[in-house]
Amino acid sequence: MRLIDTHTHLDFDDFEADRQAVLNRCQQVGVERMVVLGVYQRNLQRVWDLALSEPQVYAALGLHPIYLDEHRPEHVQELRDRLAAVAGHPKLCAVGEIGLDYYVESLDREHQQTVFDSQLQMAADFNLPALLHVRRSHADTIATLKRFKLKRSGIVHAFAGSREEAREYIKLGFKLGLGGAATWPQALRMHRVIAELPLDSVVLETDSPDMAPAMYPHVRNSPEHLPDICKALADLMKISAERLSLASTENANALFGW
DSSP, X not given: OOEEEEEEOXXXXXXXXXXXXXXXXXXXXXXXXXXXXXXXXXGHHHHHHHHHHOTTEEXXXXXXXXXXXXXXXXXXXXXXXXXXXXXXXXXXXXXXXXXXXXXXXXXXXXXXXXXXXXXXXXXXXXXXXXXXXXXXXXXXXXXXXXXXXXXXXXXXXXXXXXXXXXXXXXXXXXXXXEOGGGGSTTOHHHHHHHHTOOGGGEEEOOXXXXXXXXXXXXXXXXXXXXXXXXXXXXXXXXXXXXXXXXXHHHHHHHHHTO
């Protein structure tokens, strides 16, 4: 299988001791490319440096809503300046991880929306896909995307919405990121939705080091787990793992222009 991990945080300290070994194992199991995402101002340079130093790694730069209280107005401007400085570079693949998180009630929704809007405008201005964090905020996220009408759309990371929400994102040109959460036997609602998704709408991801799949419980998640995640999701979709890997890889290549 040839696979692309469209969402990982390989720059995190969780991988500090064995990052190169993880990358080597990924190559051995067919994970050919991976997208590492920025989440706050202090890891943007680290993500970029990792992408420049590793052939398999590509960078998405953004400010994650969960760290809203850490973001400053100057960080938003610095992100725009960074994107302008590397616009067109082959290692820059998206703006992300950005979005709305209504699960954490202490996060100010109006402020989240302002930061989200600013970053979607950057995706539009620099003609980049947007990699979205959406938690209990599908209605507002969909409404926002309809306002911006991004030319290159993007990915709804860790999609766990309804059939109706899936259809809305697909109509907007977005791919749905599927990973470890759906492999757990108790995720019955997700299983029903995933079984009906068109193959041209899905991409695979790990969100490592988080969201460990059922076959690797209570351990650090890793991009090298993607083949097993692919097999489990293919079973839910009642197709072969090879067919899912081919479709997800083609979808990711088309989205990122690879």
